[in-house]
Amino acid sequence: xxxxxxxxxxxxxxxxxxxxxxxxxxxxxxxxxxxxxxxxxxxxxxxxxxxxxxxxxxxxxxxxxxxxxxxxxxxxxxxxxxxxxxxxxxxxxxxxxxxxxxxxxxxxxxxxxxxxxxxxxxxxxxxxxxxxxxxxxxxxxxxx
Amino acid sequence: xxxxxxxxxxxxxxxxxxxxxxxxxxxxxxxxxxxxxxxxxxxxxxxxxxxxxxxxxxxxxxxxxxxxxxxxxxxxxxxxxxxxxxxxxxxxxxxxxxxxxxxxxxxxxxxxxxxxxxxxxxxxxxxxxxxxxxxxxxxxxxxx
DNA sequence: TCGCTTGATGATACTGAGTCTCAACACGCG
DNA sequence: CGCGTGTTGAGACTCAGTATCATCAAGCGA
Numbered sequence: 560x561x562x563x564x565x566x567x568x569x570x571x572x573x574x575x576x577x578x579x580x581x582x583x584x585x586x587x588x589x590x591x592x593x594x595x596x597x598x599x600x601x602x603x604x605x606x607x608x609x610x611x612x613x614x615x616x617x618x619x620x621x622x623x624x625x626x627x628x629x630x631x632x633x634x635x636x637x638x639x640x641x642x643x644x645x646x647x648x649x650x651x652x653x654x655x656x657x658x659x660x661x662x663x664x665x666x667x668x669x670x671x672x673x674x675x676x677x678x679x680x681x682x683x684x685x686x687x688x689x690x691x692x693x694x695x696x697x698x699x700x701x702x703x
Numbered sequence: 704x705x706x707x708x709x710x711x712x713x714x715x716x717x718x719x720x721x722x723x724x725x726x727x728x729x730x731x732x733x734x735x736x737x738x739x740x741x742x743x744x745x746x747x748x749x750x751x752x753x754x755x756x757x758x759x760x761x762x763x764x765x766x767x768x769x770x771x772x773x774x775x776x777x778x779x780x781x782x783x784x785x786x787x788x789x790x791x792x793x794x795x796x797x798x799x800x801x802x803x804x805x806x807x808x809x810x811x812x813x814x815x816x817x818x819x820x821x822x823x824x825x826x827x828x829x830x831x832x833x834x835x836x837x838x839x840x841x842x843x844x845x846x847x
Numbered sequence: 848t849c850g851c852t853t854g855a856t857g858a859t860a861c862t863g864a865g866t867c868t869c870a871a872c873a874c875g876c877g
Numbered sequence: 878c879g880c881g882t883g884t885t886g887a888g889a890c891t892c893a894g895t896a897t898c899a900t901c902a903a904g905c906g907a
Contacts, residue, residue: 581855614896675834692829720873756887761865868887868888876880
């Protein structure tokens with residue numbers, strides 16, 4: 560459960576209208592804990608009897624990704640998932656029990672990337688890093 | 704262009720038969736430079752007039768992934784791709800021009816992961832890291 | 848207020864990756 | 878030979894994501 564505001568702000572900042580379908584999608588995303596699939600949003604919309612087309616949900620999602628307010632991640636299983644997040648470069652730590660994510664900033668990664676560049680001779684442009692494990696809450700719960 | 708042997712060895716080690724379709728798939732993979740999509744293999748097989756079913760290619764690929772002789776990676780675009788590689792924990796540096804990959808071992812990542820675990824309190828189980836950039840060859844070529 | 852332009856929407860068809868099903872086949876073994 | 882298990886290929890299917898297109902709503906100038 561996060562806040563809708565950053566999502567709406569992202570729309571506005573980029574000069575897109577905040578229409579009622581977009582607001583609805585933003586609400587659905589904000590109401591979600593942890594990562595979710597596009598299909599989840601579609602299901603949520605249907606559950607709530609929202610008259611939002613599938614295409615619209617995908618479009619809103621795509622827009623938010625482009626604006627950096629939502630990020631796409633790849634679970635260890637190879638599935639794609641989405642998370643709403645701050646629009647700054649960072650990485651995610653994903654709880655393999657509850658699916659919640661935490662964001663982490665550099666934490667020394669920069670040095671690691673430089674080291675790899677030095678060793679391989681590549682001019683590194685971007686990277687993708689995702690960490691998976693059990694979050695503190697799930698650990699203390701001992702829950703699945 | 705890599706070697707077929709490790710792929711065949713992976714099949715044998717796990718007690719799977721090296722049948723002619725599997726051999727063919729291994730050859731197609733070995734003949735590939737850099738990463739490839741499953742569809743590429745299907746196309747290659749067709750081009751070479753090989754009588755191999757689509758399903759068989761996917762099955763062989765799945766098996767090789769399970770055995771660690773092939774890894775699935777996620778390109779920055781969100782597409783899935785495969786690369787053949789050593790069956791040990793490591794990460795890939797992918798050339799964004801030519802698609803070739805290099806493998807890197809720890810290179811200090813371990814310390815980084817520990818640091819993240821310390822900061823977030825997560826019990827980290829696995830991670831996924833991919834780096835993208837231009838390889839030395841492409842850099843000196845100035846080629847696209 | 849009318850009417851135009853532009854962005855947004857929703858239904859639907861489509862694509863493409865990957866999976867599932869199932870009947871047929873091939874090997875190893877008694 | 879005849880059985881059992883592992884493998885195969887064709888094709889149907891699923892599911893995420895995209896493309897098409899006619900409709901609709903908001904903003905704006907005349």
